Amino acid sequence: MKIVVCIKQVPDTNEVKLDPKTNRLIRDGVPSIINHDDKAGIEAALQLKERVGGTVTVVCMGPPQADVALREALAMGCDDAYLLSAREFGGSDTCATAIIISSALKKIGYDIVFTGRQAIDGDTAQVGPQIAENLGIPQVSYTEELIDVTDETITVKRQYEDRYHIIEAPLPCLLTAIQELAEPRYMHAGGIIDAYAKDITVWGFEDLKDVINPDHIGLMGSPTKVVTSFGKMPKGAGTKLEVTPEEAVEAIIAKMEERHII
Amino acid sequence: MxxxxxxxxxxxxxxxxxxxxxxxxxLAEEMDETEVYNLDLLAKMHKYGLMGIPYSKEYGGVGGDYLSYALCMEEVSKVDGSTGITISVHTSLCCSCIDSFGTEEQKQKFLRPLIDGSKTGCFGLTEPNAGSDAAGQQTTAVYDAETDEYIINGGKIFTTNSGFADTNICFALTDKKLGTKGISAFVVPLKDEEGNAYPGVTVSENIKRMGIRAASNCEVSYENVRVPAANRLGKEGAGFKIAMKALDGGRIGIAAQCVGLAQGALNEAMAYVKERKQFGRPISAFQTTQFKLADMQTKIDAARLMTWRAACIKDAGENYGPAAAMAKLFASDMANNVCREAVQLMGGYGYCREYPVERALRDAKITEIYEGTSEVMKMVISGAMKVNAK
Structure with missing residues (x-):
């Protein structure tokens, strides 16, 4: 079985800062990690491989520094790795990113594709489903558990807010992983040595141009236009009233009426 | 450079x-309190390769170098000195003897299980009457030509890991007249195939110690213990050289352990001084605190560089003995000082067992003693300097 995991390298902090000019995340100087949901996808893929055999290929789109995320995936036990990196890919939104990744996947081949549910830097949860749409394959988002797999189908448990679904999907299909899907293993010390002895395939625009429309990728090809971004502004100290509960109710209602909230 | x-x-x-x-x-605090090493943790360390770092993949090892091993020793010792010594004795004392002096057959038979995760090793050199004077061995090994075996009698003390280890490197006299040249090294199982004590071998209860209390450390007695002649490492009489070579490498690991203990204690103290308020401000705001931490970090860094240098010399295949001895001498002294200062910075809380710097200070003391005392390090260093040569 050919299992492919798509991962993203993200800044290891919740305190990401925005560049006020470009409204994009400033990544310089922030340590990078594999996105948590994606790492659960790697672990699930490795466990699936241990169950049914096959190979696990890991794919990452990003700058050349994303190499280390792929080495980490290899050191966990993935078989081979692809880095999709090109100036033309820069500035892509989720739609353009999904076009680039799905184009690469068409060339790489797959039976099951894992992506993370969403990345901690953007939180859109769009790329996985968009890849599936581009490839024309079924998708199950919020995958919490792999229940069964055969040559033709996979049965998974999908998390919902107040319930879960048991879903059987025909292969090939795409699953977006949540952290609960699998607790990632550590890299193996020997795996790290092996990971750096392996070659990572780097694909730029030239390698994918036969399957990609250049007008649909990069900053210019992205339908998303960021008008403005801003961090949370600290609120003022607020007003404190030392009154009885009844007086408090009156005061709050008066304030809400004053501001035309009610 | x-x-x-x-x-x-x-x-x-x-x-x-x-x-x-x-x-x-x-697990560190509880293991220290109970003085029992967690064997599930040991199994996990085997699983992820921490017990076979500088050994070839050919035998199931990680295929890393000594610098990799030193990095591991530092990181685990930052949080637990006992785990550091557990890895160290297995890796750089037990496994290295077989890796450096074993035949291909011995490596396949003894080294492979030690680094593929199925067995753990220890190293028996020190005896009740042979510490720094390691040449004063009293344990004997007598060859029995009829069975092609050696019969070992005697006893070792302070054998780290022996409480749970499977494989021991035992040093014993094969010829009392020859002094150090009469010592030979043997791979002696501590357990049989079923996991019971190997016939003639007795391992004592854990010896109660001041620090590294979670590490297993026992006396091992040998009474007519028979091992095949094929378990002898190197030639008869090569044992002392094998032991000294293993200890040279081991000292790099101990130096790294010292760096870890000190950095771990400093990290704890750093976090504490930012939180702790006295005289109306965090104690990190006082210059005396800032300068103390600056001194501590500088000394740690110096020790780290000495340790890495010794590891790199070993990895380059050059004579690393004196560099390893200097690294251990300096790093062990540094670790004791830095851990003591960390306790001092944290005051009464630092002295409590609730905070890990108290344990780090207790753990640090042994680094000036085991795998060659600081005095022995000075013998090695001054010997290499040929101070007493004419």
Missing amino acids: DFKLSKTHLLQQEMYRKFAENEVKP
């Missing part, structure tokens, strides 16, 4: 750090 770690080393360092933080740190 390049002081930067390679990408491979950096990723290993990250992995060892995460493992130490997530797997070792949560």
Whole structure:
């Protein structure tokens, strides 16, 4: 079985800062990690491989520094790795990113594709489903558990807010992983040595141009236009009233009426 | 000259750090209190390669170098000195003897299980009457030509890991007249195939100690213990050389353990001084605190560089003995000072067992004693300097 995991390298902090000019995340100087949901996808893929055999290929789109995320995936036990990196890919939104990744996947081949549910830097949860749409394959988002797999189908448990679904999907299909899907293993010390002895395939625009429309990728090809971004502004100290509960109710209602909230 | 770690080393360092933080740190306090090493943790360390770092993949090892091993020793020792010595004795004392002096057959038979995760090793050199004077061995091994075996009698003390280890490197006199040249090294199982004590071998209860209390450390007695002649490492009489070579390498690991103990204690103290308020401000705002921490970090860094240098010399295949001895001498002294200062910075809380710097200070003391005392290190260093040569 050919299992492919798509991962993203993200800044290891919740305190990401925005560049006020470009409204994009400033990544310089922030340590990078594999996105948590994606790492659960790697672990699930490795466990699936241990169950049914096959190979696990890991794919990452990003700058050349994303190499280390792929080495980490290899050191966990993935078989081979692809880095999709090109100036033309820069500035892509989720739609353009999904076009680039799905184009690469068409060339790489797959039976099951894992992506993370969403990345901690953007939180859109769009790329996985968009890849599936581009490839024309079924998708199950919020995958919490792999229940069964055969040559033709996979049965998974999908998390919902107040319930879960048991879903059987025909292969090939795409699953977006949540952290609960699998607790990632550590890299193996020997795996790290092996990971750096392996070659990572780097694909730029030239390698994918036969399957990609250049007008649909990069900053210019992205339908998303960021008008403005801003961090949370600290609120003022607020007003404190030392009154009885009844007086408090009156005061709050008066304030809400004053501001035309009610 | 390049002081930067390679990408491979950096990723290993990250992995060892995460493992130490997530797997070792949560158990360290309890293991110290109970004086019992957690064998599930040991199994996990085997699983992720921490017990076979500088050994070839050909035998199931990680295929790393001594610098990789030193990085691991530092990271685990930051959170637990006992785990440091458990890895160290297995790796650089037990396994190294077989790796450096074993035949291909011996490596397949004895080294492979030690580094593929199925067995753990220890190293029996020190005897009740042979400490720094390791040449004063009294344990004997007599060859029995009829069975092609050696019969070992005697006793070893302070054998780290012996409480749970499977494989021991035992040093014994094969010819009392020859002094150090009469000592031979043997691979002696401590357990039989069923996991019971090997016939004639008795391992005592854990010896009660001041620090590294979670590490297993027992007396091992040999009474007519028979081992095949094929278990002898090197020639008859090569034992002393084998032991000294293993200890030379071991000292790099201990120096790294010292760096870890000190850095771990400093990290705890750093976090504390930012929180602790006295005289109306955090104690980190006082210059005396800032200067003390600056001194501590400088000394740690110096010891780290000496340790890495010794490891790099060994990895280059050059004579690393004096560099390893200097690294251990300096780093062990440094670790004791830095851990003491960390306790001092944290005051009464630092002295409590609730805070890990108290344990780090207790753990640090042994580093000036085992795998060669500081005095022995000075013998090695001054010997290499030929101070007494005419």
